[in-house]
Amino acid sequence: MFGWFKSKKPPESTEKATQKVESFLDPSAVLEKFTAITGIHFKKKESITTSKLIHFCRNHHLYSFDELYSRLQSDSAILEALINVLTVNETYFFRESRQIYFFVEKVSRNKEKVRILCAPGSTGEEPYSIAMALLEGGIPAQRIEIISLDINSDVVALAREGRYNARSLHKTASSVQEKYFIKEDKIFTISDDVKRLVSFYTLNIFDDHLFEMGKFDIIFSRNMLIYFDESTVIRAVERLGRLARSKDTYLFFGHADFVKTPPTLLERYEEGIKFYTIR
Template sequence: MKTSLPPAIVLPKLPPIQREFVFTDDDFDRIRRFIHQRAGIALNPSKKDMVYGRLVRRIRTLQLGSFAAYLELLFSADRGREELEHFVNALTTNLTYFFREEHHFPILADHLRSRSGDIQIWCSAASTGEEPYSLAMTALEAASSGVRQSVSILATDLDTNVLRTGAEGIYGAEAINKLPSGMAQRYFDRLDEQRWQAKPALRQMIRFQPLNLVDPQWSIRGPFDAIFCRNVMIYFDRDTQLAVLRRFAPLLKPDGLLFVGHSENFYHATDLFRLRGKTVYERVNAL
């Protein structure tokens, strides 16, 4: 018995999205090239709406009429330097929370317990500070086991706004409530019902400063016992990743560790680093 198929459903064609400001493909391409040049961030074509949403606030604030006018200002010799910081901050992703990717912290604690003296750790994508404070708490917990050492943490980020938040060390109750049991009371002072601040002993372990990983010069000195660069390389193309890894390697002590994000792997840099554990690398010492 022959059966007939139901008629195809034809969906109505949706009208194009009406935006407040004109944002052409050429505008987007110029932004993609510029953010790659300035910050190493590789934006794929699917990020056009995200870029519009991030930068449209700057256009409103500056009372400009279009993205073309904004780019003209950004590339100008006089006002562009001032706007560049806002531009980069707007396109930087700062998702973070205390003890993110928690499997790294027991590895760090064991690494610290095997060492003594002055310990240096670099958190190269500090964001609003939850990661470097997690490193500091891990170090203090490890030290409570009787290890005699002095730990200092360098916390850097491209975004200057988030660095100010990190230096203040003030966090809302929602962030603090996610800490492991007892840590809020040990390491934070309650300011009011909704805000907690890292204790002075914790803040004194950390130095916050701006740093762009793709800048030709880094204003830092090693060697470091550990470098955390987590969920940053996913925004870089392969050539940029290799360039950054080549600069990381000599800044690590020969037995130092590099901690990276859960979706990052460096099979293309086996002459520099070899996998030691889950998203934890050690130097190839023939440098």
């Protein structure tokens, strides 16, 4: 009769045999795969990235980088979760705003509809800043269409919510805060009038769905290329350039995004503002 109790608890030796042991050795295969998919490299930050990877594996019950690597081959949810952990999404409203005011002035000179791409848009501060600047410049809402995309699905969800803390608004004039945000308990929610001007998508710029977005009159791609190596910057810029409606399309990049102008672009200056057009 005691045999039943004995069989419920495995003998000690069997218990040990089924315990998995962590072994985090070389992350390079995982990182190379991640770079091949996203363009993002970790050359200067390998040790901090390795710590993040170990933490990620523990959260997902993965015991080695080899195990993570094989899950990445077939499990798109793991890839998405890893992208959401390893991307840097720092942004704020009216960042590098001189470029924004410069193009608003150009847009205000004619009466046509304007399609603007913001790639990447992170948590939404940049595309919403563009929308607010256009409204402040007297451009009617019916003329404005802004598409924002980002590879990180968590930041896209936050962008759609449009709720921010004061830190995100440190460069936002108080008159703009009052006009376009609803403030409640230290949270600033973007108004529906601004929200409806921007559509948000989760998309990797190296995914060919990019070319289903249509053509754009103005393309912003700021502070993403800094995470890519030189050949990837050239590839990314060539792909974004294919979305330009014409040779009059303005392309704006961040100050540190590249040192050498990629071959598909022409560097231009007006009123002290650097922008690019396609060749």
